[in-house]
Amino acid sequence: MAPARRATRPVKAPRKDALRLDEIDRKILRALQQDARLTTAQLAERIGLSTTPCWNRLKRLETQGYIDGYVALLNQDKLGLPETVIIELTLDRHDEEMLERFGQLLTSLPEVIEAYLTTGDYDYVVKVAVESTAGYERFLREKLYRIPGIRHSRSSFALRCLKKLTSVQV
Incomplete structure (x- = not known):
């Protein structure tokens, strides 16, 4: 009887467009x-x-895509948007169509300065810049909650920024 063959995983070849940075x-x-x-x-x-x-x-x-673009970093306080709010969102459904549509509508809101599809208890973590708590309430009622599919949200106002980088380690 021939010995059993062990299943082996195919070895992934390195991406052809990958460049090793010197x-x-x-x-x-x-x-x-x-x-x-x-x-x-x-x-x-x-x-x-x-x-x-x-x-x-x-x-x-x-x-080769190592540089996505060049930007000017703006001061939220000087622009009258001193409040940063972190919102955790859960959706009703998680099918591809819902995620795509929700993502498009969410990222079209000018108050949204960062948005992440995440794992864990919430589907999205969103960072918004607003002028005040009243401005945040308007944002919720007039914009965010009008996007269909939100089951639950939780908000936290940032009290103070301890670290804010626009760079990654290279």
């Missing part, structure tokens, strides 16, 4: 996270490259 690429990404307004010449000087190789690397990082 230390120069990482320096470029770190510098841009600190100041995205650097000119190519300033960036090249900061990381110790000449301008053309720096520009080539920067374009490659953009093309």
Whole structure:
């Protein structure tokens, strides 16, 4: 009798578009996270490259999707939106159509500054910026609760921000 064969899992090949970042690429990404307004010449000087190789690397990082875009970070207080509220939401249903529709409607609300589909007790964790508790009440009644499918919500007002990063470790 032939010995039993063990089932083996297929080994995943590395993604063809995956690029291993070298230390120069990482320096470029770190510098841009600190100041995205650097000119190519300033960036090249900061990381110790000449301008053309720096520009080539920067374009490659953009093309390959390591850099999603460049933004200005705005001050919520100065814009009259000092209150940050964290909302946990549970939906009635979890079919693909409901999740897609709910996600589209949720992300279209201008008060929503972050939204995550999550695991655990709640389906979504949402961060909104509003001018006051009265403004939050208006947001709930006039916008959020008009989106069909919400079964339950729980809100928490942020008292103080202890850490807020716009960068990731590279």
